[in-house]
Amino acid sequence: MGTHAVLAATPCGTVPAMQNMFTAAEARNAGIDGHRISSANTCCLIRPAYGVYEVVTECPVPAHSWVRVWIDRPDLIDRRRRLGVDAQFDNNLLRARMIGVLAHMRSRAVGDAVSHRTAALLHGFPRTSTPQCVEVTHVSKAKSLKENEQLRVRRAAAAASPSAEATTSSHGSSTPLVGPVDRIGRPTRRSPVTPPLQLRRHKRPLPADHVEEFVFHHGEHFVRPGFRITTAARTATDIMMSGDPVEALMVADAYLAHDRHHPYAVLSVPTRRTQTAYVIEERRGELLSVFEALPRGPGSARFRQTLAWATGLAGSPLESHAAYVLHVLGIDFEQQVELFDRAGMFIGRTDFFLRDYGLALEVDGRSTYIRTDGTVDPDKVEAEKARNDAFVRAGYRTLRVGWSHVRQPHRLRAALRDMGVVV
Numbered sequence: 001m002g003t004h005a006v007l008a009a010t011p012c013g014t015v016p017a018m019q020n021m022f023t024a025a026e027a028r029n030a031g032i033d034g035h036r037i038s039s040a041n042t043c044c045l046i047r048p049a050y051g052v053y054e055v056v057t058e059c060p061v062p063a064h065s066w067v068r069v070w071i072d073r074p075d076l077i078d079r080r081r082r083l084g085v086d087a088q089f090d091n092n093l094l095r096a097r098m099i100g101v102l103a104h105m106r107s108r109a110v111g112d113a114v115s116h117r118t119a120a121l122l123h124g125f126p127r128t129s130t131p132q133c134v135e136v137t138h139v140s141k142a143k144s145l146k147e148n149e150q151l152r153v154r155r156a157a158a159a160a161s162p163s164a165e166a167t168t169s170s171h172g173s174s175t176p177l178v179g180p181v182d183r184i185g186r187p188t189r190r191s192p193v194t195p196p197l198q199l200r201r202h203k204r205p206l207p208a209d210h211v212e213e214f215v216f217h218h219g220e221h222f223v224r225p226g227f228r229i230t231t232a233a234r235t236a237t238d239i240m241m242s243g244d245p246v247e248a249l250m251v252a253d254a255y256l257a258h259d260r261h262h263p264y265a266v267l268s269v270p271t272r273r274t275q276t277a278y279v280i281e282e283r284r285g286e287l288l289s290v291f292e293a294l295p296r297g298p299g300s301a302r303f304r305q306t307l308a309w310a311t312g313l314a315g316s317p318l319e320s321h322a323a324y325v326l327h328v329l330g331i332d333f334e335q336q337v338e339l340f341d342r343a344g345m346f347i348g349r350t351d352f353f354l355r356d357y358g359l360a361l362e363v364d365g366r367s368t369y370i371r372t373d374g375t376v377d378p379d380k381v382e383a384e385k386a387r388n389d390a391f392v393r394a395g396y397r398t399l400r401v402g403w404s405h406v407r408q409p410h411r412l413r414a415a416l417r418d419m420g421v422v423v
Helices: 024-029 033-040 061-070 073-088 091-104 116-123 144-162 160-168 234-242 243-256 277-292 300-309 317-330 378-393 403-407 410-417
Strands: 019-023 047-048 052-055 134-141 180-184 198-204 211-213 216-218 221-223 228-230 334-341 345-353 361-363 398-400
Touching: 019 024, 019 091, 019 403, 024 052, 033 061, 047 073, 047 091, 052 061, 052 091, 052 410, 073 091, 091 116, 091 134, 091 277, 116 134, 116 228, 116 234, 228 234, 228 345, 234 277, 234 300, 234 317, 234 398, 243 277, 243 300, 243 317, 300 317, 317 403, 361 403, 378 398, 398 410, 403 410
Parallel strands: 134 198, 361 398
Antiparallel strands: 019 052, 047 052, 180 198, 211 228, 216 221, 334 345, 345 361
8 A cells, every 4th residue: 555544443444544545656656657647637537736646536448447446435436426516615525635635745744733724624614715725733932922023023024015915824815824834835827626735834832732633434433544633722723813704703603612522523513502601611711721822923813803703603604704794894783592472482593683673684595495405495495484474473573694695795784774774
């Protein structure tokens, strides 16, 4: 198996971390030259990272039959075939690809720990876009307050220079990074859908309790691909300090509400409404503890603001996004409020409630009424209509909010004004 890691697992056995991937060096060792790889790369292979190739389909071309040797996860190929063009947005496929890249990437140093948006993808946190690089954190000594101030002055001067317009953060935005970054890899002109991933290294303090060995569940096995990752709390803190503000709130809400009894469950689908205030505050304290262990920097104010807005009550990333927009618009609201009729009978729970206006905001995503097979569920549609009618009969007004409202806040502002809300 060459450099493929053989991973410790449960007593059921061991599992390779190939994830349908191989390196150019492994292909050469197997007698596959560069011309044969290039031929297959236009047909049944993609290159997710420099020197790393992924088999994306069982190619019928006889000259490419050698790629089948590298297929150890046929379920990923089947899933990609079923999803078609939507495969590029599928969380399971993106996560499996990132695991394979990390297991094969040679440019990671011994002390590196997968972090930031890459760690968020592996932990299952919600996100606003697909990570375009592999982010790791390398251990560095904490800076003094004077050194931090000098660093801020240098960054401000760099931001004011004409060349600063071409500089972006490791999260694909123009926000400043919390530490210096080394870029390893060459620029690419390939399609933005699947560009080769580059390695970006953050140099930050990394206490031992902020790192853990990455483990994922595959079939009957718990697989250890052989790399370290920042804990969920440290990952959330990093995103809250240096990520997109909307994504930061999504991640904060997800961390406050994730089900700790199932540590390998996807955090973006938590049992949020079952969490008690005590548990949410306990997890809020965990984030603060991680934050206090890090030196102050440009992201400190953003972290505190995001933590103040996070409630752990959002039932989906869309609800977190809606909460962010409502905060920015300066609207007072409550989340997950139970509504009762005039007789005191419970009607239902609304996502957002503007008490001063008696207005219930119901957040509906595209998947709210969709079955797993992609068809509309008429029972869900009928139940939601009945609940909405009950709100109206009880004297409440309702407004349905979707992705179009939160992505274009002026539309939500106009809709609220139409309902008499002062914005």
